[in-house]
Amino acid sequence: MSSNAHSFYYGGKFLSKVTDLVRSEIEPIIAARGDEFVDIEYVKEKSQNYLRIYVDKDQPGGIDIDEIAALSEEVSEKLDSLEPDPLPDPYVLELSSPGVERPIKNAKDWEKANGEYIHVGLYQKIDGKKMFEGTLKSYNDEEIELEIKIKTRRKTLTIPRKLIANARFAIEF
Known part of the structure; x- marks a missing residue:
């Protein structure tokens, strides 16, 4: 939006x-x-x-x-x-209503998203990608930790908040 x-x-x-x-x-x-x-x-x-x-x-x-x-x-x-x-x-x-895939914009939204599956778009690439989906494991004013799935294994990715262009709730398939 x-x-x-x-x-x-x-x-x-x-x-x-x-x-x-x-x-x-x-x-x-x-x-x-x-x-x-x-x-x-x-x-x-x-x-x-x-x-x-x-x-x-x-x-x-x-x-x-x-x-x-x-x-x-x-x-x-x-x-x-x-x-x-x-x-x-x-x-x-x-x-x-913002729907199921509502945006994550403020502290209250990040609090609701903790432990949930989300989509994150970035201003710059991390590991060659600008978009990630995964479970939000933790967040603070500086960074978030996102548990992502790579094929059959899970990896925790730390993303600086200043690199996040947009974030929203997502549906896991």
Whole structure:
């Protein structure tokens, strides 16, 4: 999940991205419902702009479709009320759960991922590869330890956090 950068001055603050403003406006709505903000992206696909907001609930089964529909109404009303409009071009608002392969972006996500099977994309190659999948054995601010499978044997790989471009939960086949 990524977003296009749009710099602007809004409400006495300089924001580097439209998504920064939108997030600051909608996060309290999401939190008030007991839901969890996961991610946001503002992208253009073909000729259409999309504002995608990913939410979840910290409970077994996560957030359900009825909760997402109700939250979508509240978020839409809030965005329509903002002056000046940070999204002056027409866009499609999409609220959804991040799904099974949700991104790992913050400390809470890394905590949830500990002991789980994950996918990691790197900025630089390690052992000739830029992508790894395996079980997260440990993590800290500096590095992660990922148990990977090479043919029939298992190996623990230490990956510096600064080399991680993206990480997400994955499904082991």
